[in-house]
Amino acid sequence: MSGEKLLIVEDEVHLAEVIADNLELEGYAVEVVGDGREALEKIRREPPALVLLDVMLPGMDGFEVCERLRAEKVDVPILFMTARSDADDRIRGLELGGDDYLGKPFELRELMLRVAAILKRSKWAKTRASFGDTLVLGDASVDFKGYTAQVGEKVYTLSTKEILILRTLAERPGEVISRADILDRVWGYEAFPTERTIDNFIVRLRRLLEPDPQSPRYIHTVRGTGYRLTP
């Protein structure tokens, strides 16, 4: 593998050591930080390819680290690892912009697979889309490089997830894309508690891009299956 830089943010020394050792064996370049504030500074200075982020941390908890990074538009992939693994915490972590969530204790092989999957998704997100950098839907034009949508005179900022959902649909125009496919592409299927959440993203995208969100012309719902984009 690639020597990609990973950052482990974990104050449990043993846990950090054994995870770091194993990721290094996989060929990653691993750094460990044990404090939330320090992690935030480090990620701001040089964002790694992936952050493995504990939640209960001294200095600043993992949720807050994630929230601040997302507010600053730092879209480094984040895998939460935490002992607090009830549904509320999982949902909160993902809503704050985390990419995946592992409850302690977890299996080594599962961790490795998830790390590899997130890195793969993140690489895909960075490559140029098959249709180019721009998608035009009537009066709306989406810029996949700048994460913006221009509708008439107005320019809206889109989130990473919104951009990736649009891209998943736009790469196969006219085809029905299932919710499961979208989740797999954008989040990694297992990470997400419900497919309904995707519908909320679609609602917002329609509100931004469709002339009449109630009767959409471009982003269609295919009942019981998923969505279809017709540019």
Place this chain on the structure above:
Amino acid sequence: MMSRKKAFVLYASSAAFVVALLAWWAFFFGRQGTLLANRMQQAGTPLTDEQIAALQAVAAESQKMFIAEGGTLCVLLLGGMWSILRTMTRELALERQQKNFLSAITHELRSPIASARLYVESVLLGRADGEKRDRYLQRVMLDLDRLRTRVDDLLETARVNSSKPSLDLEPADLSRIARDVVDRLSKEHAVRGAKIELEAASGVFVRTDTRALDTVISNLVSNAVKYGGKDPRVVVRTEHTHSKALLFVRDYGPGLSGADPKRIFEPFVRGDDDNVRAKGGVGLGLYLVRELVTAMGGRVRAKDGLEGGGTQIEIELALAESKA
């Protein structure tokens, strides 16, 4: 159990009702004067002095009744509302403490399990050989020790909670028990750079349960090491007055950081600052200390803001001679 929101809505409605009732009462009370004047006017012909006096007497009577009834009701209602508010505040604080405890205990139990599991899995998958394998197995041992300590704390607390601790009280040398603990923990905490000193007075005999007192002093010393900052220094001192034996455990760390010295002995209470959170633990150590010392007939208290910094916990026990 009623949700917090429902409880607050119910409380706010009751409070609003009480306020409305009092306002209604005040309104009628205020109208007494006007009623008298109205009646005097309605009479048309001027009233005689006797009639005015009679009306005034009736008004004064009903004013007295209003004041007595309304005042009593007011005091009762306000007292009730205050009492409900106090209970609710306590309940909420308890709920918060229990939530903190659950969160802390989850972290404290799952973290060593998580790392032990990953070390063992690494060895089983052949990802650690030779020296690395030995190191991993030693780490597993440490994780299991940590887990055992946590489980012991929980079991001991459950035991203390389920019934009054049954102690076998007999005369014992306080300084000797303190010395045993200091010797043992000095070795255990040497790797953390801890320096544990003992200033023992001789012949301080107390009526105690030796094992329970050992647990008390061990908990206090371990706590002092834990919160004693870098290369912690801990001083254990014993002394006595004519009737009391005293044991002090002092650290020179950052102190209680504003925490209430009385509340730190409550179960599941832990400081909110990062220093405390980072240290692990679930907030049962000092609670156990208080319960055991109380069962011995003694008292415990914490002092903060000392010259030279740190926190001092003071245990007071009756001398064996004075009880004999």
